[in-house]
Amino acid sequence: MTDAPTPAPARDYRDTVFLPKTDFPMKAGLAAKEPAILERWAKLGLYDRLREQRLGRERFILHDGPPYANGDIHMGHAMNKVLKDIIVRSQSLMGKDAPYVPGWDCHGLPIEWKVEEAYRAKKLNKDDVPVDQFRAECRAYAEKWVDVQKAEFERLGVMGDWADPYLTMKYEAEAAIVGELLKFAESGQLYRGAKPVMWSPVEKTALAEAEVEYEDIVSTQIDVAFEIVEAPNAPELVGAHAVIWTTTPWTIPVNQALSYGPDIEYVLVADGDHRLLIADALIDSFFARTLPSRHPGGSRDPLIHDGDLGKVGPGVRRGDGEEGGTAILWRGKGSDLADATARHPMHALGGFFAKPRPFLPGSFVTTDAGTGLVHMSPDHGEDDFELCKQYGIDPVFAVDGAGMYRADWAWLGGQGSVINKKFVSAEGPICTDLREAGALLAASDDFKHSYPHSWRSKAKVIFRATPQWFIPMDRSETESPSRLREGLGEGLSNDASLSGTSPPPTPPASGRGADNGATLREIALDAIAATTWIPARAENRITSMVQGRPDWVISRQRAWGVPIALFVDRATGQYLNDPAVNARIVAAFREHGADAWYADGHQALLGPDYDLADYEVVKDILDVWFDSGCTHVFTVEARYGEGTRANLYLEGSDQHRGWFQSSLLESCGTRGRAPYDAVLTHGFALDGQGRKMSKSLGNVVDPLKIIGESGADILRMWVASTDYFDDVKIGKEVLATASDAYRKLRNTFRYMLGALDGFEESERVAVADMPELERYVLHRLDMIDTELRQAAEGYEFNRYTRLLTDFANEDLSAFFFDIRKDSLYCDAPGDIKRRSYRTVLDVLFHALVRYAAPVLCFTAEEVWQARFPSDEGSVHYLEWPLLPTVEVDGAKWHEIRALRERVTEAIEPLRREKTVRSSLEAEVGVPSMPLDAAGLTEAFIVAKVTEGDLSVTRTAFHKCGRCWRHLPEVQTDGELCNRCESVVGDA
Incomplete structure (x- = not known):
C-alpha cells in the first residue's frame, strides 16, 4: 500500500x-512630543504669521480676563485658558483674524500680601520700608510670576501674543487706568464719602465683594436691654427696656439709635423685675432663648399664648401681684414708638454714651428673628448708615483699621480686635461690662451662620465706615453731587480735608458716560440687556447683581496699585478738576508709571496756577477691579482702535460680581455702553467626586502633573468634552474617559x-x-x-x-x-x-x-x-x-445601517457558538432590500444576502486565499476569487 x-x-x-x-505611531507619547512642537511653533513665528495671513479679514476679539500674577496655575486657570484657546483657534479656522492677547493683574492685595509675608518672615514691618522700595519689590514679584505662568499657559498649547502681553503694571496701562479715573472725576461721577464697606482688619483695607468668600462660623448672640427714657406716644413705656438681639456684640459700643417696624405689633411684657418691649410675634422664641440665662437653674411655666391684654402671655403667667409673675402690660404698633428715646447701657460713661438713642422707623425691620427691634450703628451696617443719615446721625469711626477701638474711645478704648472670638464671646469684656450694667439679658456662643472672610488672608471681615472714594450708581453725570464727603461727620472733624460739606464743582457736559441724565445703574442695565449672555440664564444673575449693588468703592488703603491721583482743596474739600492738571498726571504716568505719584513732583503736576500747600495729595490706591475693568481701554482699544469692543469675554461664573461687572461699569461710565458684545460663563473644576478642590482635603488635581504625564491634548480633550457651562468634575476616571x-x-x-x-x-x-x-x-x-x-x-x-x-x-x-x-x-x-x-x-x-x-x-x-x-x-x-x-x-441609508446593526446582532450568537468565525462565513436573510444583493453583501460584510425573514446560516461557499471572502466562484478553500486572481496576475 x-x-x-x-x-x-x-x-x-x-x-x-x-x-x-x-x-505615525499608535502610542501618542504626548508629554515628550508636545514641547518639541511648541519649539517649532516658536521658531516658525506661528502667531505672528497668522496675523499677517488674516490681515484685513473680519476680526474676532476674545479679550482675556487677567489672572493674578501669583503662584503656579491651577485647574481653574487651565480650564479657562484652554477653552479660550479652543474658541480663538476655531474662529481662526473659520477664516477670521482672531488675535489673542493674554494679560495679567499685577497690582493689588494678593501680590502685596505675598511680599508682606516675606517681610513678616524676616520680622520686618512693611510700614517701615520706603514706599518706592516696597512697590519695586511688588513689581519684581509680579514679573517673576508672569514669566512662570506664561510658560505654563504656553505649555497648554495656548496660542497668543506671549511676546507682548498686557500687564496692568506696564506704564502705558497705569497711565490709561489713571486716565479713566480722571474721566469719572471730570464728569462728576466720583465722590469721597464715609459708608460702611467690607473691611479686612488683618489686611487693613477695604475689600470688594469679589474679594470675599463666605464660610460657616459660630458667633456669640446677645440680647441687650436699652432703658426707654422718653415715649410721647406711649408714656407707659418710660422706664421699661427695649430689647435688641445681635450676633455682633462689638457693635454695641458704637450704637447710636434703635429701629422699629412701623406696622409690627409690639408688647410690653413684665417678667419679674423686668419690663421688656419685644415684637409680639417673637415672644415665644425670645423666652426660649433667654430664660436659661435670666433664670439659671430655675424654671418657668410652659409657654402659653393668649393675645388679649391683661391675660396670660407667652411663656408667662398672670401677674395679679403674684411674686415672679409676668403679664402683658401694653400692646401697640411700632408707629407708637415714634419720637421715643432710650439710653445706652453704658450711659454712665458720659459723652457719646450719654446722648439719648432715638427710635427710628426702619422698613428693613422684620420679625424673622431676634426681638423685632434693631440696634443701629451707622459705622457698621448699610441699613444702619442709610437710616441714620436720614436723621442726621453720622458715623463716629470708633473702630480703627486693625479692628481696635480707638484709644480715646470711652468704653474699651485701645482694646480689640473685634474679630477675636475671645474678645466678643459671652465671657469677653463687652458682655462682662453689659452684664455688670444690668443690661445683658442673654449671651451664648452658639449661633451658627455664614459669614464673610477675606479670600486672601481667610480672616473674618467687618462692615466698617471709613472715608473712601466712590463711583455713584444712581447719580447722573449731569447731576451735581450734594457734597463731596457724603456721610462724613463726627470723628473726622480733626481732618481739615474731610471737615467741610461744600459740593464739588459741576463739570461741563463731557459727552462721556451717562446721557440724557441716565444714571450709571440705568446705563449698565440697558447694556446688559443689549449683550448676549451664554448661557442665557447668566443675564438674570448679573442683572440682579447690578440692580442691587451699592455705589462702587474704588479706593484701597494699600501701597501696590495705581494711586487715586487727585488733589483735594484743603479749604473746600473739593477735588481739583482741571483738564490741564489731569493731562500732566497722565503724561507723567506714561513716562514714569504710577510711581510718579510717590515722587516729589506734585507741584509740577499742579503747575503754576495752584499751590501744593493748599491741597491734600490723596494717598489711596485704586481697587484692583477698577484696574482690570480698564483693560479693554489699554488692550482692545489701544491695539485695534478707539471704540473697538471685544466680541467675547469668557471667565468663570464668579466674575459676574468681578471682572464682567467692573468692566461693564467702567465702560458704561466713560463710554455709555458695555465693552463686549457677548459674555460666556463657565463653571468650576471640581474633583472626581464633585467636591471643591482644596489642599486640606488633598483632592487638588494639578494640571501641570497631568501635562507632564499624559500631555496637554488629553487635558484639552477633557475641557472640550465637558458641559462647561456648569461645574465639571476631573479625576482619574474622568481623565481615563477623555484619554479613551x-x-x-x-x-x-x-x-x-x-x-x-x-x-x-x-x-x-x-x-x-x-x-x-x-x-x-x-x-x-x-x-x-x-x-x-x-x-x-x-x-x-x-x-x-x-x-x-x-x-x-x-x-x-x-x-x-x-x-x-x-x-x-x-x-x-x-x-x-x-x-x-x-x-x-x-x-x-x-x-x-x-x-x-x-x-x-x-x-x-x-x-x-x-x-x-x-x-x-x-x-x-x-x-x-x-x-x-x-x-x-438619506432615508435609504438610514434603513441600510439599521439593518446592518440587526444583522450584526443576529450573527453574534453563531460567533460565540463558533458556528461561524466571522461575518464573512455567514449568509443572511433580511426582511427588505434597500440595495441590491451585491450591495448589501458588501455593506453587511457577509457571504450572501437574500430577502426573507431575518436569519443567519453558515455559508457553503469556499474562502478566497487572498481576500478571505466566501464566494461561489472559489472551488476550494485557498484558491483565489476572480478579482484577486486578476490583481495578482496583473502584478
Whole structure:
C-alpha cells in the first residue's frame, strides 16, 4: 500500500495585499512630543504669521480676563485658558483674524500680601520700608510670576501674543487706568464719602465683594436691654427696656439709635423685675432663648399664648401681684414708638454714651428673628448708615483699621480686635461690662451662620465706615453731587480735608458716560440687556447683581496699585478738576508709571496756577477691579482702535460680581455702553467626586502633573468634552474617559494616514463617478460639517467634540472603514472603487484634521506633518474645509445601517457558538432590500444576502486565499476569487 501524496502548501498572498503604511505611531507619547512642537511653533513665528495671513479679514476679539500674577496655575486657570484657546483657534479656522492677547493683574492685595509675608518672615514691618522700595519689590514679584505662568499657559498649547502681553503694571496701562479715573472725576461721577464697606482688619483695607468668600462660623448672640427714657406716644413705656438681639456684640459700643417696624405689633411684657418691649410675634422664641440665662437653674411655666391684654402671655403667667409673675402690660404698633428715646447701657460713661438713642422707623425691620427691634450703628451696617443719615446721625469711626477701638474711645478704648472670638464671646469684656450694667439679658456662643472672610488672608471681615472714594450708581453725570464727603461727620472733624460739606464743582457736559441724565445703574442695565449672555440664564444673575449693588468703592488703603491721583482743596474739600492738571498726571504716568505719584513732583503736576500747600495729595490706591475693568481701554482699544469692543469675554461664573461687572461699569461710565458684545460663563473644576478642590482635603488635581504625564491634548480633550457651562468634575476616571476618546480619534487619523499612503491627484475620482456608499459618506460629512460649524459659532464645544468623535467612531471606523477595508486591501490600485474610497479618505482627512485642530492642537499638527512634512507649514494656517454638496437618499441609508446593526446582532450568537468565525462565513436573510444583493453583501460584510425573514446560516461557499471572502466562484478553500486572481496576475 502506497502513501497518499502530500498536498502542496497553500500560497501566502500577504505580500500582494495593499495594507496601510504609516510611520505615525499608535502610542501618542504626548508629554515628550508636545514641547518639541511648541519649539517649532516658536521658531516658525506661528502667531505672528497668522496675523499677517488674516490681515484685513473680519476680526474676532476674545479679550482675556487677567489672572493674578501669583503662584503656579491651577485647574481653574487651565480650564479657562484652554477653552479660550479652543474658541480663538476655531474662529481662526473659520477664516477670521482672531488675535489673542493674554494679560495679567499685577497690582493689588494678593501680590502685596505675598511680599508682606516675606517681610513678616524676616520680622520686618512693611510700614517701615520706603514706599518706592516696597512697590519695586511688588513689581519684581509680579514679573517673576508672569514669566512662570506664561510658560505654563504656553505649555497648554495656548496660542497668543506671549511676546507682548498686557500687564496692568506696564506704564502705558497705569497711565490709561489713571486716565479713566480722571474721566469719572471730570464728569462728576466720583465722590469721597464715609459708608460702611467690607473691611479686612488683618489686611487693613477695604475689600470688594469679589474679594470675599463666605464660610460657616459660630458667633456669640446677645440680647441687650436699652432703658426707654422718653415715649410721647406711649408714656407707659418710660422706664421699661427695649430689647435688641445681635450676633455682633462689638457693635454695641458704637450704637447710636434703635429701629422699629412701623406696622409690627409690639408688647410690653413684665417678667419679674423686668419690663421688656419685644415684637409680639417673637415672644415665644425670645423666652426660649433667654430664660436659661435670666433664670439659671430655675424654671418657668410652659409657654402659653393668649393675645388679649391683661391675660396670660407667652411663656408667662398672670401677674395679679403674684411674686415672679409676668403679664402683658401694653400692646401697640411700632408707629407708637415714634419720637421715643432710650439710653445706652453704658450711659454712665458720659459723652457719646450719654446722648439719648432715638427710635427710628426702619422698613428693613422684620420679625424673622431676634426681638423685632434693631440696634443701629451707622459705622457698621448699610441699613444702619442709610437710616441714620436720614436723621442726621453720622458715623463716629470708633473702630480703627486693625479692628481696635480707638484709644480715646470711652468704653474699651485701645482694646480689640473685634474679630477675636475671645474678645466678643459671652465671657469677653463687652458682655462682662453689659452684664455688670444690668443690661445683658442673654449671651451664648452658639449661633451658627455664614459669614464673610477675606479670600486672601481667610480672616473674618467687618462692615466698617471709613472715608473712601466712590463711583455713584444712581447719580447722573449731569447731576451735581450734594457734597463731596457724603456721610462724613463726627470723628473726622480733626481732618481739615474731610471737615467741610461744600459740593464739588459741576463739570461741563463731557459727552462721556451717562446721557440724557441716565444714571450709571440705568446705563449698565440697558447694556446688559443689549449683550448676549451664554448661557442665557447668566443675564438674570448679573442683572440682579447690578440692580442691587451699592455705589462702587474704588479706593484701597494699600501701597501696590495705581494711586487715586487727585488733589483735594484743603479749604473746600473739593477735588481739583482741571483738564490741564489731569493731562500732566497722565503724561507723567506714561513716562514714569504710577510711581510718579510717590515722587516729589506734585507741584509740577499742579503747575503754576495752584499751590501744593493748599491741597491734600490723596494717598489711596485704586481697587484692583477698577484696574482690570480698564483693560479693554489699554488692550482692545489701544491695539485695534478707539471704540473697538471685544466680541467675547469668557471667565468663570464668579466674575459676574468681578471682572464682567467692573468692566461693564467702567465702560458704561466713560463710554455709555458695555465693552463686549457677548459674555460666556463657565463653571468650576471640581474633583472626581464633585467636591471643591482644596489642599486640606488633598483632592487638588494639578494640571501641570497631568501635562507632564499624559500631555496637554488629553487635558484639552477633557475641557472640550465637558458641559462647561456648569461645574465639571476631573479625576482619574474622568481623565481615563477623555484619554479613551482621544485614543480612538488618534487611531482614526493613523488609519487614514496609512490608507492614503502614496495618494496622488491622478487617483482622484469625481463625485458623480463614485459608488453610492462614498457619496453617502460625503453627504454625512457635509451634514456633520454644518453641525460642527453651528456648534463652534455657539461656543458649544462639548457638542462639537461629541459630533467629531461620534462621526469618527460610528460613521467612519465602525461603518465606512469597516466596509471598504476589503476594497483598500484587495482591489487593484486603479480600480475605481478603491480610487473613490481613497478620494473620499483624502476629503475626510482634510476635514477632520481641521476640525480637530482647535481642540487637539498638538496632535492635529503631528497628523498634518506626518502627511505633509514642511519646515514652514502648519495645520493652524488652514481654514474651514470646503466640501462638495452631495445629494443622496438619506432615508435609504438610514434603513441600510439599521439593518446592518440587526444583522450584526443576529450573527453574534453563531460567533460565540463558533458556528461561524466571522461575518464573512455567514449568509443572511433580511426582511427588505434597500440595495441590491451585491450591495448589501458588501455593506453587511457577509457571504450572501437574500430577502426573507431575518436569519443567519453558515455559508457553503469556499474562502478566497487572498481576500478571505466566501464566494461561489472559489472551488476550494485557498484558491483565489476572480478579482484577486486578476490583481495578482496583473502584478
